[in-house]
Amino acid sequence: EVQLVESGGGLVQPGGSLRLSCAASGFTFSSYWMTWVRQPPGKGLEWVTNVNQDGSEKYYVDSVKGRFTISRDTANNSLYLQMNSLRVEDTAVYYCARLAHITARPSDYWGQGTLVTVSS
Amino acid sequence: QSVLTQPPSVSGAPGQRVTISCTGSSSNIGAGYDVHWYQQLPGTAPKLLIYGNTNRPSGVPDRFSGSKSGTSASLAITGLQAEDEADYYCQSYDNSLSAVVFGGGTKLTVL
Numbered sequence: 001e002v003q004l005v006e007s008g009g010g011l012v013q014p015g016g017s018l019r020l021s022c023a024a025s026g027f028t029f030s031s032y033w034m035t036w037v038r039q040p041p042g043k044g045l046e047w048v049t050n051v052n053q054d055g056s057e058k059y060y061v062d063s064v065k066g067r068f069t070i071s072r073d074t075a076n077n078s079l080y081l082q083m084n085s086l087r088v089e090d091t092a093v094y095y096c097a098r099l100a101h102i103t104a105r106p107s108d109y110w111g112q113g114t115l116v117t118v119s120s
Numbered sequence: 121q122s123v124l125t126q127p128p129s130v131s132g133a134p135g136q137r138v139t140i141s142c143t144g145s146s147s148n149i150g151a152g153y154d155v156h157w158y159q160q161l162p163g164t165a166p167k168l169l170i171y172g173n174t175n176r177p178s179g180v181p182d183r184f185s186g187s188k189s190g191t192s193a194s195l196a197i198t199g200l201q202a203e204d205e206a207d208y209y210c211q212s213y214d215n216s217l218s219a220v221v222f223g224g225g226t227k228l229t230v231l
Contacts, residue, residue, distance in 0.1 A: 035220075037166075044122065045158070045166065045209050047220035061219055095165055104154035104213065106171040113165055 002026040002109045004096050009114030016086050016118070022079040022096030022111055029077040030054075033099035035107060036070060036081050038092035038116075046092070049081070050099065064090075086118045123148060124210050124223035131229040132200045140226045142193040142210035148221060150191035153213040157186055157195045160207045160225075169208070170195060197228070205230045 008020040020036075036048040049060045049070040058070050069082040079096050093115050097107035125143040132138040142155060149155060157170040168177050170186035173193060185196045193212075197204055210223040 044207075044225040045160075045211075045222045047211075047222065050220070059218070062217070100168075100171070102171055104156070104172060106156040106168050106211070107158075107166070108168050108171075108177065110165040110167070 002098065004098065004109060004111035006094065006096050006111045006114040009094065009116045011117045011119065012086055013120050014086060014088055014118055017082070017084045018086065018116060020081040020083065020094055020096075020114060020116070022081075024077045024079065024098070027098070027109075029072075030074045032101070033105055034070075034072060034079045035097050035099055036079075037095045037097060037107065037110075038090075039095070039113070040089075040092045048094070051079070083116070086116075088118050090116060091118045092116060122224040123214050123217065123221040124212060126208075126210060126223040126226045128224070129227045129229065131231055132197075133231045134200050134202065136200050137196065137198045138200060138228065139197075140195045140208050140210075140228070142195070142212075142223050144191050144193075144212060144214075146191060147216040148191075148212045148214040149188065149193055151215055153215075155186070155188055155193040156211045157184075157193075158209045158211065160209065162206070166209065200230055202230050204228060 005023045035050045051070045067085045093113040095113045097110045099105035100108035158166040159169045160166045173188040
């Protein structure tokens, strides 16, 4: 059974940093693109970043470029999101998801999400 | 303001058919990029409902169907059930933004 479990969320002050983790199991982690998607409280979904199987390709939404870094550790079947210079508008539930081996790579499995709150 | 435009809400009685539109432009849906649909039940993570415009993942009832034409896509739900009450999101890719994009979401209410 495919499982994705996020952790690392919490309350942080504006300008602070946080590192999210996503533990993957039930599939060959090294064979899949992975993604982070966020959802501000009461609002819609926003794509944040994608990473390919070996971590050599990374893509980001403009609003987080230069502040967020996606990475992965195949040995530990884990995906990470390092978030620096956090802003109030980064407050959201952050989901990690697997990108399917299908054209246009839909997100076929999602974690339960971890809440990041940026506030003073 | 989302790049993909969805109606904020739709509603229907049990057993009825509803459709949810997703309107894009020549830089996303109109450029030929596939559209995916997700269902998000209250308090839960999104779930893939339709991929590649028209395809259903294993386990998704055939009451759900997707279509695409020009710069728009649609999700149709027939035989509405109370359990279908959820938020629905379309997703595609935009080549002018070089980004994955979501619609703003549509809240489906089963009357």
